Amino acid sequence: MIPELGHFALILALAMAIIQTIFPIAGAANGNQAWMSLARPVARLQFVFISISFAVLIYLFLTNDFSVAYVAQNSNSLLPAIYRFSAVWGAHEGSLLLWAVILSLWTTAVTFYSKRLPNFFLARVIGVMGAVSVGFLLFMLLTSNPFERLFPVPADGSDLNPLLQDPGLIIHPPMLYMGYVGFSVAFGFAIAALLGGNLDSSWARWSRPWTLLAWAFLTIGIALGSWWAYYELGWGGWWFWDPVENASFMPWLIGTALIHSFAATEKRDVFKNWTILLAICAFALSLLGTFLVRSGVLTSVHAFATDPERGVFILVLLGFFVGGSLLLYALRAPSTVKGGQFKLISRETFLLFNSILFLVAMLTVLLGTLYPLIAEALGMGKLSVGAPYFNAVFIPIMTPVALLIGIGAIVRWKQDDYIRVGKQLRYLFLASLVVGGILGITFFDNHLFRTIAGIVAALWVILTSLSALMSRLKHRQNKLVALQTIPRGFYGMTLAHIGFAVTIIGITITSQHSVDVHQRMAPGDVVAFADYQFSLEALRPTIGPNFKATEAVVKVTKNGKHVTDLHSQKRIYTVRNMPMTEAGIDSSLMRDIYVSLGEPLDDNAWSIRLYHKPFVRWIWLGAIFMALGGLLAATDRRYRLKVESNKTAPVEGGAVSLKS
Amino acid sequence: MIKTALIIVLMSLNFTAYAADNPVEFSNPELQERYYALIDEIRCLVCQNQSLADSHADLAQDLRNEIYQKVLAGEKDEQIVTFLVERYGDFVLYRPPLTKNTWLLWFGPFLFLLLGIYVAIRLIKKQSAEKNAFTELDETQQKRLTELLNEDTDRNKG
Numbered sequence: 001m002i003p004e005l006g007h008f009a010l011i012l013a014l015a016m017a018i019i020q021t022i023f024p025i026a027g028a029a030n031g032n033q034a035w036m037s038l039a040r041p042v043a044r045l046q047f048v049f050i051s052i053s054f055a056v057l058i059y060l061f062l063t064n065d066f067s068v069a070y071v072a073q074n075s076n077s078l079l080p081a082i083y084r085f086s087a088v089w090g091a092h093e094g095s096l097l098l099w100a101v102i103l104s105l106w107t108t109a110v111t112f113y114s115k116r117l118p119n120f121f122l123a124r125v126i127g128v129m130g131a132v133s134v135g136f137l138l139f140m141l142l143t144s145n146p147f148e149r150l151f152p153v154p155a156d157g158s159d160l161n162p163l164l165q166d167p168g169l170i171i172h173p174p175m176l177y178m179g180y181v182g183f184s185v186a187f188g189f190a191i192a193a194l195l196g197g198n199l200d201s202s203w204a205r206w207s208r209p210w211t212l213l214a215w216a217f218l219t220i221g222i223a224l225g226s227w228w229a230y231y232e233l234g235w236g237g238w239w240f241w242d243p244v245e246n247a248s249f250m251p252w253l254i255g256t257a258l259i260h261s262f263a264a265t266e267k268r269d270v271f272k273n274w275t276i277l278l279a280i281c282a283f284a285l286s287l288l289g290t291f292l293v294r295s296g297v298l299t300s301v302h303a304f305a306t307d308p309e310r311g312v313f314i315l316v317l318l319g320f321f322v323g324g325s326l327l328l329y330a331l332r333a334p335s336t337v338k339g340g341q342f343k344l345i346s347r348e349t350f351l352l353f354n355s356i357l358f359l360v361a362m363l364t365v366l367l368g369t370l371y372p373l374i375a376e377a378l379g380m381g382k383l384s385v386g387a388p389y390f391n392a393v394f395i396p397i398m399t400p401v402a403l404l405i406g407i408g409a410i411v412r413w414k415q416d417d418y419i420r421v422g423k424q425l426r427y428l429f430l431a432s433l434v435v436g437g438i439l440g441i442t443f444f445d446n447h448l449f450r451t452i453a454g455i456v457a458a459l460w461v462i463l464t465s466l467s468a469l470m471s472r473l474k475h476r477q478n479k480l481v482a483l484q485t486i487p488r489g490f491y492g493m494t495l496a497h498i499g500f501a502v503t504i505i506g507i508t509i510t511s512q513h514s515v516d517v518h519q520r521m522a523p524g525d526v527v528a529f530a531d532y533q534f535s536l537e538a539l540r541p542t543i544g545p546n547f548k549a550t551e552a553v554v555k556v557t558k559n560g561k562h563v564t565d566l567h568s569q570k571r572i573y574t575v576r577n578m579p580m581t582e583a584g585i586d587s588s589l590m591r592d593i594y595v596s597l598g599e600p601l602d603d604n605a606w607s608i609r610l611y612h613k614p615f616v617r618w619i620w621l622g623a624i625f626m627a628l629g630g631l632l633a634a635t636d637r638r639y640r641l642k643v644e645s646n647k648t649a650p651v652e653g654g655a656v657s658l659k660s
Numbered sequence: 661m662i663k664t665a666l667i668i669v670l671m672s673l674n675f676t677a678y679a680a681d682n683p684v685e686f687s688n689p690e691l692q693e694r695y696y697a698l699i700d701e702i703r704c705l706v707c708q709n710q711s712l713a714d715s716h717a718d719l720a721q722d723l724r725n726e727i728y729q730k731v732l733a734g735e736k737d738e739q740i741v742t743f744l745v746e747r748y749g750d751f752v753l754y755r756p757p758l759t760k761n762t763w764l765l766w767f768g769p770f771l772f773l774l775l776g777i778y779v780a781i782r783l784i785k786k787q788s789a790e791k792n793a794f795t796e797l798d799e800t801q802q803k804r805l806t807e808l809l810n811e812d813t814d815r816n817k818g
Contacts, residue, residue: 233714235713235714237714240709242709243709270787271783274783341787342784342787344784348787349780349784352780352783352784353780356776356777356779356780357773357776359772359776360769360772360773360776363768363769363772364768364769364772367764367765367768367769367772368765371762371764371765375761375762380761381749381750381751381761382749382750382751383750383751383753383756383761383762384703384750384751384752384753384754384756385754385756385765386701386703386709386711386754386755387711387754388701388754388755389754389755389756389765389766392755393766393769393770394769397769397773518683518684519683520682520683579716598681598716599681599716601681601682607681607682607683
């Protein structure tokens, strides 16, 4: 009975989504106020129904209802409750439901924070987002119903994939989807603007905070995924250029281009078409990512939830939204470039190059990800495109980005004098070069060129960002007051750019200076490695709720001083009979020590891998800075102002102040 | 009871099924570096998407051993790669070789980059061309233009 309730709620949500699509868009087209005003309540009602459906699925997992096929396939009575909860989105059907829930959540958020949007515009945004909902709900109901019953009812479930039984997997997918799906808001705004032909800078201003927010979530989502892979897959890698990682990275790259292009469109009324295209592109890539992950066309470490037949449906969906929106773009995008003018030396130019470089980076990742598929389809044979390829082509494209950030942060809007810019930049450049060189030579003794290049690039970004902040204070009497009057958007940008630099440092040093050793160790053995002594204290059997394991206790000392005891386990998850490695990690800002238990050898000895990874934490620390920067910028005063002032005056049915 | 027994049997099978993950030893650090660089770029064929270096699978272990022996025997990287490609095809290489089938893969990114720069330069030129068009207006025209523009924005707002 209860699963049917969830199913029924899902059908009602679809009904709401259909109404949410048709009436507001039709109403906006022929000026029917009543139809348009349906947008808000219906979107919220859809959220209510889809939440009920989601809550039901959670309930079914928590109560071990194995009469439901999806629960039986992805849970087990021995599975700890917290993983029964996260198992809800551990496989195909549930992750689609999560997708739809989050889409509905974003839509509902738009209905609440849209008081200053004109009625017809909001109706179109909600309508477009409703259309996306319709697509996903139909997909779920027709091909991937999470509430399908199983008969006969199995005695127990076949357990959640052990890879996913991890705290990181509780928050990684929701964060990632918040980002992915968040771009649907920018998409909705872009399509609404095209439909209505109102592509002015206020469109950019409305859309920008949503995009920043989605981008911040996506940044955190990707960083969480990288961190999870690092400690859970058991060999200390933090990025594999795996197709599924690429699928989430591509929307991020375009999202980054988009938030920068928005800056120019909002402030200077330029690149409007370009921004629209990027917004469409960001969402298209989110859909493409879903297709790649869910269809099973790619072989990847993430291929735990795939089914080729469903791919066709998503492909049709993808074709409809991408094809439809590009057609609309071709028909409706303004052909004349109206708007602000700018000279070659201006911030506009640098923002343009930024978005182009990120677009090229995205196309490169796309090419590398899809090339094996295309080559095979064209009968050119099977080939693999992996990390060596991506590192070889991606790094040269991203290097100019670091250089451009520095100039872009300092150069003025509209037009600037290259002599002035040069004066401000030359000492910063020299300082980055000298300090970077000294740091590289002092602390590292191999791979010097790459290390120094990375540190110099990062220092350049940091110094120019701080210099831009300083020049804002230069002619102010009271520096403290001046600091407070600088908008949050500016602080957000500075923080995100510094975060980018921190990530560059992390990537550079970890990639160039990580060392590892593969050892045969029996209890009592001591290995000296990377300035530390590792002694295997004990190997002992342990038992978890749904696994058996061998645990190694490794004592780490440095110059006779005790540093830490690391515990690494080799687990066998009993239901699926699947081995998993739990790494033992001691982390600090400057280095991680990582112990991973391998396989049993003879005479009570095991193979053990020891890793020393300097600065690896900086990769994710930088991502946190970037996300916080995005968050700061999204809450800039100028986006909140109108909303707050409207709170005091009761606004019925979303009547709008048009003063913006 | 039977279930538990079965699990224990399966577990022991699973453990014995693993080829010994014996650490390799090198007397020559140069050989060691080459070995690790090689296994890092060779795909484990039975895994989803893992290099030999990262994989725990039996086949990966066998291939690692084979590569280890070859490195010790003094074979060059190219010889080892050729051997692997002859046996398994290009699929085994994570760094696809440059052939007529892969030139687009390798040069594509730089074609994109050139195209991007071209588009950017065109946009910037277009922008400055519009600027010239505006400066050619005389004062009254400019005034009229401003009026028209204001009218336009007013209408949009209304």
